[in-house]
Amino acid sequence: MVERLLISLGSDANDRHTELYMKEVRPLEYRCLMETAWDNLNVGTSAILSAPFITELRDEAWFTRLENRCAAKGIDVAAIWVRCDPESMREYIEFRAAARDAWKLANWDEYVAGLDVDNPPATAHLTVDNRLGAAISLADQTRDALKRILT
Structure with missing residues (x-):
């Protein structure tokens, strides 16, 4: 997901250091991670987040x-x-x-x-x-x- 979003925004798929990644992509990446955890927890499945x-x-x-x-x-x-x-x-x-x-x-x-x-x-x-x-x-x-x- 991160790589495709970076490319769609005109950046390098491997960017993890620019302001674009830090301000626009990383917050979405972490929000998706947290929402996935909540989805699991809401149905009684434990979650370990590795980030x-x-x-x-x-x-x-x-x-x-x-x-x-x-x-x-x-x-x-x-x-x-x-x-x-x-x-x-x-x-x-x-x-x-x-x-x-x-x-x-x-x-x-x-x-x-x-x-x-x-x-x-x-x-x-x-x-x-x-x-x-x-x-x-x-x-x-x-x-x-x-x-x-x-x-």
């Missing part, structure tokens, strides 16, 4: 609205902050080899300057350490996080 939510989780009011909307429906919500350093992130992005990451890799210093990897969101969250060489494997951390969420 950065960087902007949203830094906005305490956004997260409070989400928590309130979920609470009104008897739904538990948990945010997971995936901690990662720029060096590990670059390796993961290079390995992923996704066309949408070409700008990030070509403009690494600019991309990293826009990240805040050292400060987790102020909202309630669990942390998973995704840095290369983390003391506990990502799989074990994920299992632990899911146990905490589900209990």
Whole structure:
């Protein structure tokens, strides 16, 4: 959907950094993701949303609205902050080899300057350490996080 919308707006299908993407496309992309989650939750199907939510989780009011909307429906919500350093992130992005990451890799210093990897969101969250060489494997951390969420 994102790629087709970008093309229809005269942009590159892999754009994830321009103002057009950030102001026009990303909000629609995330709204569709949230609406899909609500559709599932409304019929009793659990949902795990896998997206950065960087902007949203830094906005305490956004997260409070989400928590309130979920609470009104008897739904538990948990945010997971995936901690990662720029060096590990670059390796993961290079390995992923996704066309949408070409700008990030070509403009690494600019991309990293826009990240805040050292400060987790102020909202309630669990942390998973995704840095290369983390003391506990990502799989074990994920299992632990899911146990905490589900209990």
